[in-house]
Amino acid sequence: MTITSTEKDIATLAARFVNNTHRHVFLTGKAGTGKTTFLRYITSHTHKQAVIAAPTGVAAINAGGVTLHSLFQLPFGAYVPDTKLPAGLNQNINTRESLIRGLQIRGNKRRLLQELELLIIDEVSMLRADLLDAINTVLQVVRRQGNVPFGGVQVLFIGDLLQLPPVVKDQEWQVLQRYYNSPYFFDAQCLQGPHKPLYIELDKVYRQSDDKFIRLLNNLRHNQLLPQDAELLNRHYQPGFRPAPDDPYILLTTHNHKADTVNREALQKLPGKSYFFEADIDKDYPEHMFPLEATMELKAGAQVMFIKNDPTGEKRFYNGRIGKVAEINDNGFQVEFPDDMVKVKVEKYEWQNIRYRFNETTNEVEEEVLGTFRQYPVRLAWAITVHKSQGLTFRKAVLDLGGAFAPGQVYVALSRLVSLNGLVLSSPVPAVLPNQDQAITGFAGSAGQEPLEDVLATESQTYLKNSLQGCFDFGPCAGHLRLHLANYTKDEQRSTRQKHLLWAQELEAAFRKEKEVADKFGQQLAGLVAQQPLNLDQLETRIRAATDYFRPRLKELSRSVLTQAGKVAEEKKTKQYQAELRELESHLFRVQQQLEKAAALLTSFREGKEFTKQALPPTEERQQLLAENNLPPKSRSRAQRATEPKAPGEKKEKGQTQEESYKLYREGKSIEEIAALRGLAHTTIEGHLARYVQSGAIPVEQFLDPVKLEQILTVARTIDTDQLSPIKQLLGDEFSYTDIRFAVAFAKGLKSK
Template sequence: MMEEMNPIMQLAFDYVESTNTIIFLTGKAGTGKTTFLQYVKQHTRKKMAIVAPTGVAAINAGGMTIHSMFQVPFGPIIPSNTARPEAHFSVEKKELLSSLDLLVIDEVSMVRPDILDYIDLVLRNVKDSSYPFGGVQLFLIGDLSQLSPIIRDEEWMLLNRYYTNQYFFSSRVLQHSPFVRIELDHVFRQKEQSFVDILNEVRNNQISPPSLAVLNERHQPDFRPTATEPYITLTTHNSIAQKLNNEFIEALEGEVFDFKATIRGEFPKDAYPTETDLKLKIGAQVMFVKNDNSAEKLFYNGKIGLITRIESDTVFVRCGNETKDIAVQALEWTNIKYQLEEEQINETNAGSFAQIPLKLAWAITIHKSQGLSFDKAIIDVSEAFAHGQVYVALSRCRSLGGMVLRNKVSPHNIIGDPAIALFNNQAHAIKPDRERLTLDQERYRQFLIAELFNFAPVKSKMEGFEEVVPTFNTEVVTVAEKLTRQLHTIDTDRIKKAAVYFLQKLEAFTTSLHALIPGLISQSSTKKELAAKADQVMQLIMARITLMIHFSAEDFTVNAYLDLKKEAQAKSVADKSRSYVKALNAKPNEELYKQLMQWRVSMAEKNKVMPNMILSEKTIAAIAEKLPQTLKALGAIKGVGQPKAVQYGQEIIELIRAYQQASQPGEAEQKSLF
């Protein structure tokens, strides 16, 4: 599907890649929102992360939960303009968030407005930016006609004074931030136009009497599927689904086979894709809960079949009219976490859940069916209690002919929300086109120019080094702020001239920092912390110098900036030659220490003794630090003594003198400061 994107999908991808405009991607069930997300994940040049409101949604989207990524507190979050929730974040988490370009929130229909405001506050603070979400582009994916946020009455009593409704679009940040709404309109799941039309009416809470009559023709109150018909019942309450599954499996004769899940590391319970203690019988109706990633593609998430036999660690499942059994063994789900490595955001495996990828499938709740597709389903929405439940249930079916209604659907079952209807009516004003895209691309270009000349992140890391570069604020930060206030008048030549100016200033400040930072560290009571901060400052400045060198000679373009920024950050992090942490942790005259250790090994082999009988490692380190020039000075070092000084002294002193002659001018002096 994605090899030849339709115009709407292409527009959405262009918005992701060439702007930083907030995007709300929506569409009816089955229009390919999840598939499009995977395409973005594979093709974007931006540093991105994916989050979702629930554990199951996060695992399905290949991301993390919002709560885990942003350490969101439980319960309602009262908006605050003064709190700094990221203050307790680890250094690694702050660096990860500060490097983000694109944040995807999947199943955003279930995200409360206070959560979105909390994310905005965290990112503004971490990025040290006044832009919405600190300049990170938000890519929101979901369908407001489906499941809503879960907010208890007592929670809403605290939040309703700040928000007009429970949905993400009533957040303060989106009320004051421009965003576009892009709707995918080609349905891939259903092929019958008449069924698609009925679903559209249900989605819009305006089902006509003729459409309702056609829908209710599927009402068969006494319908009982045969053992070979893979119907699944979709119901509103978990207790009903569990009751049905238990009744069916208990009615089956034969042995119960028990499969235990293997859980390693971190894997949240609400994200378990099936039972940890999975009890199966031959003849049980089951549903696959994972896609087959092998070349055969024998099954997919939501495919239903019957267990024909069970052998040891293998369950054999026959699906529909297929003539061969599928041999099913345990598969693994991973719990993704994001980690910043050399300025690249990489996915890491925080934990895993391994189990037979099946669950009993005579019944499932509508909530847990979201994202699945079924060929045959029995639907009971007579006890629907929330907005979107009926639409989610009906839209799980691929065809009207594959649906059976346990009870008739009445208009009062189709629960709508006036807030959603109002938002959808107003959404036409934020529907983008190619002309709007061009304007947003230019705004993005101006944003990146402002980012190029934004030295606030460097300034914020300068704490402790102000006396080394006292004019950094006036000669760099203030000048850059004045420049970026005139973005609409900055042309290519002015960008080049500004890059030349800041390049000269940064190179001069770098020289001063390198000359004086070692002395500051040596006098500090917190040497390690100050050395780490010095490394961060120098990495930021060196990355910025690389950018200034390029744009002092070449025209500024968005693609060139994004590519060069990534390269510059990776290069500055990878360059450890001037790392103050490395210098602080290094042994004094480390190269000499290594030479003496090698000499010790050769002497031990020559005398057929253990190396420690020549000299201990601690004594070798003391010799390398003190650089004795005479036998008397050497013998005075603890662990040497006069006998060993006489025995080995001449060779040791020759190594010391050769090292000193070979050392670069000033190298020993700089290392001695630590």
């Protein structure tokens, strides 16, 4: 993926700030300006060790990352950046002291955070200030750099503050307001003063092309409803509007229960049989992260919306395209569109629950897939909430905005449309818009006025100087070698390791000699980078000469360690020793990587280009050295896997039918036993059995006691929904998703009788 632009293009400048400087960046922009495209570009091009995280599970899945809580192992609840709670408070609120005391970050997770260079936080509008301060504390402690924000990690914040706000309970804010001016991330204490992120706003709108509509949206985005704007919008007010059956309008409303009711009633009115499609859930995929319902009910003629782009690249559908189910049976369905004669056979899409790990062989941050969720990437689309419509694009929509209750919702709803031509209002726009939070207005208004190009020139030069000096700092690796040598403490009779003490001493002495040379060169380098203006020719000559000097010597040290690891692998009781040698060699390899990076960084600076991973030299020699010592090859990145061609018709083997789960259940097997026997997630088995609860073949009392059942049904009727998550939010932790799933299935069965 590329961002094609001129030097003055905002997206290009933003990418250079991320890759060529160490500044924290807040990238924002109106809906449709390309924030998601920018995120994907950075993740596939940055030369930095980077991870993606988001405040919620669904946001993390959509961004292709992890939740902030899981990445930093944060406790739930509010956090105050103080050692103790203010007197008189006994709430369950975390402090700096309790957070540090409870940290359990060890092993690979600790190494991951220590090697991290770039933290990307998506949907940052939902990120609370106290959570960001907690993240800052964790990184400072784990990286042992308490004097700099985030322990020296650069942070890229992405999002639109005028969309989803952070959620803070009233009782929490009673405490937090003593420390924060607002709950928004930019008021975190770690971002104050000189650490404030650079504010960059994408301004090119790709979704709309009508200048009049774009100006109207700009006004709404800043919570301004001019009389002429209201008059223009209310021309589209059509009370009682009912679209023709073949006209793909979607209703945007402000409340979940209304959207659920519209979709459910529209589906029930369709003639014909209902078909149920179960998600294939493999291994660890928590229910609160499900991108769709695990059981999807569809009929022929159902209006559906795709929630993903066509993964084949043929652009048959896109995120937000609406069509109707044309042909359907137990094995799947096709969707047709009013403006296209071609029917699309829908295939299941795979969402992944991942975690990040640090590969100590390749010295790279990698993704490990913990579990997958495979389901057809569509949902019923007669109606959708404004909240869930974010990121989608519609050609035709009916907007019910009379109940818009949060600042920005009117803007979000209207900005989903390509143009005003497809707009219908079921109620007039509010005469007065909800007040916009003044904290947002103040933060946006305080953005620096200095041209971005000038800031970039200064910051990139600072980054170049610091990075070049850091690349020739052999101190950290020397420290690891000293620690390794200190572990040879037992006599030869008690430890196999002790037989290799002489080898370890020679290795440490050899590297110490190279460090002495590097220290002297570092002093020369400090003088060179202090010159104004920089003498780039002289710098490049010295950097390349130093790299040519150290490269063969460091490679020989790496080879010595890997050869040693191969030797001891043949001896008994050396597993721990082998692991230590592998880790030690990874630190030596890191020094080699730094040297190569220094030369590439200097070249990109000279040429005035963005420094990306593509500018780094290939590592074929490294791969050969690993292979010679029977070490695993470099893993493929997500970007590499995504570009690999798939075999035609490649598809995972379809799971067995619900009847097999039912048969095993009737034989007396529990849900857990059935899941283990069939190699499926227990939630998948629950979905199978819920079908039989709905049909009455299995009494619901086998899963739920009558009191719990009635409580769940009461809540479901009150909020008028059969969606599990809204019901769970109201009921709390006393009720599991399993309880709610079977109760909802029972209720559906009653309605169908």
